[in-house]
Amino acid sequence: MPNIVVLVKQVPDTYSERKLAESDHTLDRDSADAVLDEINERAVEEALLLKEAQGGEVTVVSVGPDRATDAIRKALSMGADKAVHVSDEALRGSDVLQTAKVLAAAVGKVEGYDLVIAGNEASDGQAGAVPAILAELLGVPQLTHARKVELDGTTLKVERESEEGITRLEASLPAVVSVGEKINEPRYPSFKGIMAAKKKPVETLTVADLGIDAGEVGLGNAWTSVLEAAPKPPRTAGQRVTDEGDGGSKVAEYLVAQKLI
Amino acid sequence: MPAERLLPTTEAEDLLALTREIARAELAPLAAEYEEAERFPREQFRLLGRSGLLGLPYPEKWGGGELPYEVYLQVLEEIACAWMSVGVGLSVHTMSCYALIEYGTEEQRERWLPEMLGGDLLGAYALSESHAGSDAAALSTRAARDGDDFVVNGAKAWITHGGQADFYTTMVRTSDDGGRGISCLLVDAKTPGLSAAPPERKMGLTGSTTTQMIFEDARVPADRLLGAEGEGLKIALSSLASGRLGIAACAVGLAQAALDEAVAYASGRIQFGKSIIEFQGLEFMLADMAAAVESSRATYLEAARRRDRGLPFSRQASIAKLVATDAAMKVTTDAVQVLGGAGYTRDFPVERYMREAKVPQIFEGTNQIQRMVIARELRRS
Ligand SMILES: Cc1cc2nc3c(=O)[nH]c(=O)nc-3n(C[C@H](O)[C@H](O)[C@H](O)COP(=O)(O)OP(=O)(O)OC[C@H]3O[C@@H](n4cnc5c(N)ncnc54)[C@H](O)[C@@H]3O)c2cc1C
Numbered sequence: 001m002p003n004i005v006v007l008v009k010q011v012p013d014t015y016s017e018r019k020l021a022e023s024d025h026t027l028d029r030d031s032a033d034a035v036l037d038e039i040n041e042r043a044v045e046e047a048l049l050l051k052e053a054q055g056g057e058v059t060v061v062s063v064g065p066d067r068a069t070d071a072i073r074k075a076l077s078m079g080a081d082k083a084v085h086v087s088d089e090a091l092r093g094s095d096v097l098q099t100a101k102v103l104a105a106a107v108g109k110v111e112g113y114d115l116v117i118a119g120n121e122a123s124d125g126q127a128g129a130v131p132a133i134l135a136e137l138l139g140v141p142q143l144t145h146a147r148k149v150e151l152d153g154t155t156l157k158v159e160r161e162s163e164e165g166i167t168r169l170e171a172s173l174p175a176v177v178s179v180g181e182k183i184n185e186p187r188y189p190s191f192k193g194i195m196a197a198k199k200k201p202v203e204t205l206t207v208a209d210l211g212i213d214a215g216e217v218g219l220g221n222a223w224t225s226v227l228e229a230a231p232k233p234p235r236t237a238g239q240r241v242t243d244e245g246d247g248g249s250k251v252a253e254y255l256v257a258q259k260l261i
Numbered sequence: 262m263p264a265e266r267l268l269p270t271t272e273a274e275d276l277l278a279l280t281r282e283i284a285r286a287e288l289a290p291l292a293a294e295y296e297e298a299e300r301f302p303r304e305q306f307r308l309l310g311r312s313g314l315l316g317l318p319y320p321e322k323w324g325g326g327e328l329p330y331e332v333y334l335q336v337l338e339e340i341a342c343a344w345m346s347v348g349v350g351l352s353v354h355t356m357s358c359y360a361l362i363e364y365g366t367e368e369q370r371e372r373w374l375p376e377m378l379g380g381d382l383l384g385a386y387a388l389s390e391s392h393a394g395s396d397a398a399a400l401s402t403r404a405a406r407d408g409d410d411f412v413v414n415g416a417k418a419w420i421t422h423g424g425q426a427d428f429y430t431t432m433v434r435t436s437d438d439g440g441r442g443i444s445c446l447l448v449d450a451k452t453p454g455l456s457a458a459p460p461e462r463k464m465g466l467t468g469s470t471t472t473q474m475i476f477e478d479a480r481v482p483a484d485r486l487l488g489a490e491g492e493g494l495k496i497a498l499s500s501l502a503s504g505r506l507g508i509a510a511c512a513v514g515l516a517q518a519a520l521d522e523a524v525a526y527a528s529g530r531i532q533f534g535k536s537i538i539e540f541q542g543l544e545f546m547l548a549d550m551a552a553a554v555e556s557s558r559a560t561y562l563e564a565a566r567r568r569d570r571g572l573p574f575s576r577q578a579s580i581a582k583l584v585a586t587d588a589a590m591k592v593t594t595d596a597v598q599v600l601g602g603a604g605y606t607r608d609f610p611v612e613r614y615m616r617e618a619k620v621p622q623i624f625e626g627t628n629q630i631q632r633m634v635i636a637r638e639l640r641r642s
Contacts, residue, residue, distance in 0.1 A: 015285070073275060188283060191313030191326050194275045 001055035002151060002173070004047045005110050006080065007103060007118040007130075008040040008062045010071035014123055024219060025226035026093045027124060036071035039119030041078070041186035043179050047117050048079045048187070050151055057081050059113075061106045063091060063099055069202065076197035077189035083202040084109055090207055093219025096125070100133035102217065105210035107138065109203070113174060115156065120145050120178040131178035141171035147182040264342075264517055264558065266335055273332045280336045283312060284343035292344040292468070293610060299460070299467045301425050303383075305347055306354075309340075310380020315354055319362055323374035330503075330565035334510040338558070341514030345617045346468035348514055350383070352507030353421045357384030357430045359500045360445050364488035373447065377428065385426035386504070387417040387448075387474055388497050394419075395630050397432070398440040398494055402476060404433035409483050411435075411446060413454070413476040419624070423472030424457030426450055430500075431474075432493045443493035447485045454479030465616030502575040504625050505582040506568070509561040512582075512589035512621045516554045519589075519596035519614045523547060526600050526609075543599060550592045557585035576638045583631040586621040593618040 012018045012032035019028040047058045058080040062068050065087060072083045086106050094102070107116055116138075121128035135142030147166075148159040156175050160167040161182065189197075207214050215221060241250045255261045263281070268274050287308060295302055309315055317333040319325030326333075333355075341348025358377050361370060376382050393399040402415025413433055420429070429448040436442035448455065458473035488496050524547060527538035537543050564577035593615040597604035604611045622628045 070275075070278075073271075074278075077275060077279075188308075188312055189275075189279055190311060191276055191279075191317070194272050194279065197275070198272060 001057075002050055002114045003056055003110070003112050004050060004058045005107050005113045005116045006040070006043050006047045006058060006060045006075065007116065007134075008044065008060050008071055008075050009037050009119075009122050009124075010034045010062070010064050010068040011037040011122055011124040014038075018124070019231075020226070020229045024093065025229045026219065034067060034070065036074040037119060037123050038186070039121065039123065039179070039181070040071075040075070042181070042183050043117045043119050044075045044078050044080055045184045045186040046149055046177075046179055047115075049184065050115075050149075051079075054151065056114075059084065059110050061103065061110070062086070063094075063102050063106065065092075072202060073194075073197050074189065076200045076202075077193040078187060079189075079193060080200075082200055085202055085204045086207070086210065087204055088206045088208075088214070088217075090214035090218050093222060094217045095222040095224045096127045096129045096133060097223050098217045098221070100130050100137055102207060102210065102212060103130065103134050104137040105212055106205065107134070109205070109210070114154075115151070115173055116140075116176040117149075118176065118178045120180050131176055135176035138174075138176065141175045142178075143169045143171055143175060144178040146177050146179045149177055149179070149183070263521075264335075264338070268332065268335070269329070273328070276328075276332065277335060277339065279312065280314070280339045283308065284339050288340065288347055289343040292346075293613070295468045296346065296465075296613060297467075297607070301470045302344070302347055302350075302468055303425060305344075306350060306383050307381065309347075309351060310382075313380065314340075314351065315380050315383075316358065316378030318355065319358060319374070319378055323362075323370060324378040329569040330506060331562060331569055334506055334561060334565050337507055338510040338514040338517070341511035342518045343514075344468070345511060345515050345614075346466050348511040349466065349469055349508070349621075350422065352504060352511055353386055354384045355507060356500050356504035357386045357426075357428070359503060360430050360487045360496050361447060363499070364445070364492065364496050365447075369447075369484070369487070373428075382427040383422055383425060385420050385422040385429045385474075386500065387420050387429045387431040388501075389419045390416065391418045391473075395627055397497065398443065400432060400434060400443065402431075402433050404435050404444065404446060404481070406435075406483065407480075410480040411483060411486070413446070413448075413479045413481055415476050416458075417474045417476075419461070419471055420457075420474050421469055421471055421624075423460070423470055423474050425470050429455075429474060430487070432497050435490050435493075438491070440494045441491050443497070444490045445487040445493040445496045446481050447487055448479070448481050449485075452479050452481060464619060465613065466620050501625055502578050503568070505578045505631075506561055506564055506574075508621050508625050509557070509564075509578070509581040509585035512585040512618070513554060513557045513561065515614055515618055515621075516550070516557065516585075516589040516592040519593040519611055519618075520547070520550045520554055522609065522611055522614075523550065523596040523599040526603070530601075537599075546595055546599065550595055553588040553592050557581075557588045560584050576635055579626070579631040579634040582621075582625065583628050583635070586618070586628060589618040590615075590622055 013035045016032040021028045060075040060080045060083045063086045118131040143158040145160045146158040147161040150157040154173045158169045316325035321327040404411040404413045435444040454477045461471045561581040564581045567574040596611040
C-alpha cells in the first residue's frame with residue numbers, strides 16, 4: 001500500500017490576466033485569482049487512482065503563502081488524506097533550488113513515503129526543474145514527464161513522452177514522478193468532498209521547523225534573479241488580403257517578403 | 262466582472278469555486294450549440310449530480326447538502342449565468358423534490374429521497390394544464406381511487422423536463438371540491454399509461470425540453486400520494502414560493518451574463534476613435550444594467566435569508582421573482598443594444614439571452630400573478 005506524497009502549488013488562474021510586481025518582478029499575487037495549478041490536479045488524480053486501486057495514503061505538500069491553503073483544500077476535497085503546508089514570509093521570491101530544498105525537507109516529514117508525484121512544470125514559473133532537483137536532493141530516482149504510471153509492488157514503470165518519442169522507465173520505490181498533461185483527466189471535487197476536507201489534518205510549518213536557516217531562502221538569497229520583465233506586445237492588426245482572383249499569389253508575395261518561403 | 266459574493270463559510274466559498282469551475286469548463290462552452298440544436302443536456306445534469314449539486318438545500322441524512330437557501334441560490338445563479346436551461350432545470354429539479362421533503366411520511370422519504378437527491382435522477386413538477394395556467398386550481402387531470410392505485414387520466418401542460426425526467430411531482434384532481442379537491446402524486450416516469458407529447462417549439466430556453474404529459478389510465482400506487490388527499494394545491498403553492506426564489510436567482514445569473522458580455526464588447530469596440538464604453542450615453546446604460554443586476558441579487562438574497570431563518574417569505578419571494586425577472590428582460594434587451602448589429606446576430610450570445618429572459622417573466626406564476634400575491638399581502642396587513 002503506497003504512501004504517496006503529491007506536491008501542489010497555488011498559481012494565478014490562467015484564465016485571468018497575470019502580472020509581475022513592478023518593484024521586484026516577483027509574482028503579483030493580488031492581480032489574479034489564485035487556484036490549484038491544473039497540472040497538480042492531474043498529479044493528485046494520479047495519486048488517488050493509485051490509492052483507489054492499491055490502498056495507501058495520499059499526503060499533499062505545498063510551499064506557499066498563507067492563502068495557498070485554498071489550493072491545499074482543493075486537493076483534500078478531491079480526496080487526498082492530509083497535508084503539509086510550508087508557509088514562511090522568508091520564502092518570498094525563492095528560486096527553484098531553494099524551493100526544492102524546502103520541499104525535500106517537507107517530504108522528509110512524511111514518514112515512510114514511497115512515491116512523490118509532481119506536475120512536470122508549474123503554469124506560472126514554468127521552470128520545470130523542481131521535480132528533478134527534488135529527486136536529486138532526496139537521493140531517489142526521477143521519472144519525469146510521465147504520460148502513464150504503473151505501480152506493481154515496489155516497482156514503478158513510467159512512460160515518458162518527449163519530442164523524440166516514448167521512453168519506458170522503470171525504478172524501485174521510493175522515487176519521484178512528474179506527470180504531464182496527458183496523464184489523466186482530473187476529477188472535480190464533490191460537495192461531500194468539500195465538507196470532508198474541512199476535517200482533514202493540515203500541518204503548517206515554517207522553514208525553521210524544517211531545520212532550514214531563513215538566510216538560505218527568499219529573494220535576497222536566490223541563485224537566480226529576474227532582471228527585467230515586459231508583457232507580451234499586443235497583437236497588431238495584420239495585413240488583409242482581398243481575393244480578387246489573385247489572392248493566392250498575393251499571399252505568396254507576402255510570405256516571400258517576410259522571408260518565410 | 263464576476264459577481265462579488267459574501268458567503269457565510271469557507272465550505273460555501275469552496276462550493277462556489279467548484280460551481281464556477283464546472284460552469285466555465287463544462288457548461289458555458291456547450292450552451293450555444295445545444296440551444297441551437299434544441300438538445301437536452303442530460304449528461305451535464307449527471308455531472309451536477311455526481312458533484313452533489315442536485316440536492317443542496319435538503320437534509321444530509323437523505324443525501325442532500327443541508328445548505329441554506331442563501332448559498333444554494335448563489336450556486337444556481339452561477340450555473341444559470343453559464344447556461345440558463347441548466348440553471349432552470351436545477352431549480353425545477355430542486356422544486357420537484359420539495360413536496361416529498363415537506364409533506365411525505367418518514368417511510369416515503371426514506372424510500373425515494375436518497376435516489377432523488379443522489380444525482381442520477383432528474384425530477385419534474387407538473388401543475389399546469391392547457392386550460393389551467395394562472396388559474397391552477399381549475400386543473401382537471403383526474404385521479405380516481407381503484408383498490409391500491411389511483412387511475413390517472415388527463416394531460417398536464419408545459420412540463421419542464423417532460424419525457425426526460427425520472428419522476429413527476431404531479432397535481433391531480435381527486436374530488437370536485439375546487440381548490441380543495443387537488444392532491445399530489447409522486448409519479449414514476451416508467452408508469453404504464455404515462456407518455457410525453459412532442460416538445461413545444463419555443464422562442465428560447467430551447468435546450469430545456471417542455472412537453473405535455475399525457476396520462477391514459479396510468480395506475481399510480483396509492484402509497485405515492487404525498488400529504489393528505491385534498492392537500493395538493495397547498496403543496497403546489499408552497500413549492501412555488503421556494504421555486505420562485507430559484508427562478509429569481511436564475512434570472513440574475515442570466516442578466517449577469519448579458520452584462521459581462523456587454524461590458525467586454527463595449528471595451529473593445531471602437532467608434533469615433535474611442536472605445537464605445539467611453540461614451541456617456543453607453544456608459545450610463547451599462548451602469549443601469551449593473552445596478553439592476555446587483556439590486557436583484559440583493560433582493561433574492563434577502564428573501565432567502567428570511568426563509569433560512571424560518572420567517573414568512575412568500576411576499577419577498579414574489580417580489581424577488583418579479584424584480585429579478587423584469588430586470589433580466591431589461592438588461593438582456595439593453596445588452597443587445599450595446600452590441601448594436603452584432604448583438605442582433607447569433608454570432609453573439611446576447612440575442613439568445615434576450616429570448617431566454619422572456620420566459621422567467623411567465624413561468625412559476627406570471628409577473629401579473631406575482632403582483633397579485635404581493636398586493637394580497639398588502640391588503641391583509
Ligand atoms: C417554458 C415553460 C416552462 C414551464 N414549465 C412548467 C413546469 O415545469 N410545470 C408547470 O406546472 N408549469 C410550467 N409552465 C407553465 C407556466 O407556469 C404557465 O405558463 C404560467 O403559469 C401561465 O399560465 P398560462 O400560460 O396558461 O397563461 P394564462 O394564465 O392564460 O395567462 C395569460 C396572460 O393573462 C394574465 N393573467 C391571467 N390571470 C390574470 C389575473 N387574474 N390578473 C391579471 N393578469 C392575469 C397572465 O399574467 C398572462 O399575461 C411552463 C411554461 C413555460 C412557457
